[in-house]
Amino acid sequence: xxxxRPRSGxxxxxYLMLVVAALSFIYPFVWMVMATLKPEAEVAGLSLWxxxxxxxxxxxxxQKIPLGRAFxxxxxxxxxxxxxxxxxxxxxxxxxxxxxxxxxELVFSxxxxxxxxxxxxxxxxxxxxxxxxxxxxxxQALIVPGMISAFGILILRQSFLSIPQDxxxxxxxxxxxxxxxxxxxxxxxxxxxxxxxxxxxxxNSWNDVLWPIIVMRDRDMMTMPQAVALFAVGGQADAxxxxxxxxxxxxxxxxxxxxxxxxxxxxxxxxxxxxxT
Amino acid sequence: MPAIQLRNVSKVxxxxxxxxxxxxLEIEEGEFLVLxxxxxxxxxxxxxxxxxxxxxxxxxxxxxxxxxxxxxxxNRDIAMVFQNYALYPHMTVFNNLAFGLKLSKMPKAEIExxxxxxxxxxxxxxxxxxxxxxxxxxxxxxxxxxxxxxxKPAAFLFxxxxxxxxxxxxxxxRAEIKALHALLKTTxxxxxxxxxxxxxxxxxxxxxxxxxxxxxxxPLDIYHQPKNTFVAGxxxxxxxxxxxxxLEAGDQPIIEGTDFQLPLTSLVDxxxxxxxxxxxxxxxxxxxxxxDQADKRAHFHLPAYLAEPLGNETLVHFKLPRGEFVARxxxxxxxxxxxxxxxxxxxxxxxxxxxxxxxxxxxx
Numbered sequence: 001x002x003x004x005r006p007r008s009g010x011x012x013x014x015y016l017m018l019v020v021a022a023l024s025f026i027y028p029f030v031w032m033v034m035a036t037l038k039p040e041a042e043v044a045g046l047s048l049w050x051x052x053x054x055x056x057x058x059x060x061x062x063q064k065i066p067l068g069r070a071f072x073x074x075x076x077x078x079x080x081x082x083x084x085x086x087x088x089x090x091x092x093x094x095x096x097x098x099x100x101x102x103x104x105e106l107v108f109s110x111x112x113x114x115x116x117x118x119x120x121x122x123x124x125x126x127x128x129x130x131x132x133x134x135x136x137x138x139x140q141a142l143i144v145p146g147m148i149s150a151f152g153i154l155i156l157r158q159s160f161l162s163i164p165q166d167x168x169x170x171x172x173x174x175x176x177x178x179x180x181x182x183x184x185x186x187x188x189x190x191x192x193x194x195x196x197x198x199x200x201x202x203x204n205s206w207n208d209v210l211w212p213i214i215v216m217r218d219r220d221m222m223t224m225p226q227a228v229a230l231f232a233v234g235g236q237a238d239a240x241x242x243x244x245x246x247x248x249x250x251x252x253x254x255x256x257x258x259x260x261x262x263x264x265x266x267x268x269x270x271x272x273x274x275x276x277t
Numbered sequence: 278m279p280a281i282q283l284r285n286v287s288k289v290x291x292x293x294x295x296x297x298x299x300x301x302l303e304i305e306e307g308e309f310l311v312l313x314x315x316x317x318x319x320x321x322x323x324x325x326x327x328x329x330x331x332x333x334x335x336x337x338x339x340x341x342x343x344x345x346x347x348x349x350x351x352n353r354d355i356a357m358v359f360q361n362y363a364l365y366p367h368m369t370v371f372n373n374l375a376f377g378l379k380l381s382k383m384p385k386a387e388i389e390x391x392x393x394x395x396x397x398x399x400x401x402x403x404x405x406x407x408x409x410x411x412x413x414x415x416x417x418x419x420x421x422x423x424x425x426x427x428x429k430p431a432a433f434l435f436x437x438x439x440x441x442x443x444x445x446x447x448x449x450x451r452a453e454i455k456a457l458h459a460l461l462k463t464t465x466x467x468x469x470x471x472x473x474x475x476x477x478x479x480x481x482x483x484x485x486x487x488x489x490x491x492x493x494x495x496p497l498d499i500y501h502q503p504k505n506t507f508v509a510g511x512x513x514x515x516x517x518x519x520x521x522x523x524l525e526a527g528d529q530p531i532i533e534g535t536d537f538q539l540p541l542t543s544l545v546d547x548x549x550x551x552x553x554x555x556x557x558x559x560x561x562x563x564x565x566x567x568x569d570q571a572d573k574r575a576h577f578h579l580p581a582y583l584a585e586p587l588g589n590e591t592l593v594h595f596k597l598p599r600g601e602f603v604a605r606x607x608x609x610x611x612x613x614x615x616x617x618x619x620x621x622x623x624x625x626x627x628x629x630x631x632x633x634x635x636x637x638x639x640x641x
Contacts, residue, residue, distance in 0.1 A: 169330050170363035174377035175351035188367040
């Protein structure tokens with residue numbers, strides 16, 4: 001039987017460094033969650049444990065901002081953006097990975113180039129487009145710009161490249177159209193990549209504050225981050241740090257839940273994406 | 278009417294790589310036709326053009342009486358078996374077989390009957406609920422065959438389907454595919470680079486090189502009457518020996534090799550069609566007679582460069598100043614050894630003569 005090797009000093013040092021690194025990432029979040037359960041007077045302190053646990057900050061959040069409505073808006077917008085981004089990025093990624101056409105590499109290069117542009121550069125042209133389309137204060141303004149993402153195309157193209165051409169040819173002979181091939185043959189074989197793109201797209205859409213603030217004025221159509229941001233900086237929180245942090249915690253919960261649920265596939269995809277050709 | 282016709286087909290990839298030029302071929306109803314040739318000769322491209330997986334650059338393809346140039350693969354009434362099986366990894370064997378039928382909107386009960394029938398034919402009924410990753414290579418290949426036969430197509434297209442199998446399984450599957458063809462009698466186009474597969478399976482063989490048909494015929498015709506040096510050197514294991522020779526014409530013509538002379542008598546008539554004197558002499562390893570040194574039939578004597586005993590026979594290699602040749606001997610193992618001097622006799626009636634420049638035969 002193979003005997004476990006005793007841990008060397010280097011191992012312990014590495015573990016210690018990892019623990020410190022992990023703590024430095026997790027501590028601010030844990031601190032935030034714990035702060036929401038403390039009385040306001042204790043919020044500013046560094047200690048995690050409150051003198052007593054309270055839920056007053058959460059009550060205040062729900063009383064002062066229409067968080068339920070904002071939550072529904074956010075779920076609707078982020079889910080729709082994610083679903084559409086997966087569909088359209090898959091179609092584009094499939095074409096770039098598996099179809100032969102003139103200018104394919106050029107198209108791919110242009111898509112990659114758009115990844116280099118910061119959002120602030122396209123912000124004003126996009127806003128002008130929304131004005132011209134008459135989409136200000138509509139869900140389209142929140143959904144359509146996120147319908148396709150260069151990041152999603154890149155990840156899915158790389159994943160689709162690893163699917164054997166013969167499999168697609170077999171599907172064509174079996175009677176599949178190209179769209180059916182994508183959704184019935186390619187998708188089931190690309191779950192980790194789809195989960196990664198889906199999770200990151202959902203997270204980006206869910207967390208987005210700047211764009212909704214610019215295109216959305218109607219309070220009933222605001223997303224959660226927009227509502228929380230306006231709540232935090234707009235004076236409604238009465239400078240109560242505990243209440244602001246409670247709103248921020250509520251904002252982060254769906255993302256954390258989604259990550260915990262899908263982390264196995266997410267990590268698998270991120271780990272394998274460097275190996276695929 | 279031929280089951281499949283290719284008329285003046287050309288295929289150019291990416292605007293520059295010419296794979297086929299003005300290629301024409303007719304495949305008869307129920308025929309088992311094998312396309313064989315070295316890598317890059319265009320055989321798989323021909324199959325993919327018939328299947329509709331590649332677009333024609335020029336020409337016409339007919340399946341039955343219908344021109345299929347613009348038809349998508351699903352409307353061509355063909356089924357294809359791929360080298361790496363191409364089974365859908367996320368579907369059970371049953372669903373792999375049923376997928377095409379479902380897409381054709383066949384009623385569920387009918388699908389069940391068809392899939393079970395195909396599974397029975399291929400003896401894979403007990404595998405229907407398994408996933409492809411739970412199958413061995415041979416089982417996967419059977420499922421791939423099942424997916425082809427379940428649709429009862431007008432033609433089967435096989436793209437090197439046995440390449441991924443080990444030697445023993447390949448021999449077994451070869452026989453099974455042949456038996457399946459005998460049972461179903463469906464027109465079959467089979468692509469391989471393995472000339473043993475071509476010889477053992479095909480009703481007719483098409484030998485290709487660089488997109489050009491070198492010879493079409495039955496396996497035995499091609500073996501015994503190769504039309505050129507490419508075919509002669511491609512078919513047979515080991516292939517035909519090809520040696521550069523000089524022809525001394527006259528009443529008693531003589532072929533002169535680098536270390537030997539062969540007086541010709543029965544070939545005099547054939548030699549009338551020979552133009553020029555620089556030829557290539559072809560002789561199959563099994564047609565060369567190895568005789569005792571004292572035997573008067575010997576045209577020349579040479580030491581065996583290498584003797585390879587195979588059990589039932591021995592392959593004896595000889596080296597000449599220009600080229601080398603192999604003889605297949607049924608002599609007992611102990612009587613032939615590396616370095617041993619032996620008499621070599623080339624039977625005149627078994628010799629093939631080719632134009633050295635064009636490679637074409639003079640023998641027929």
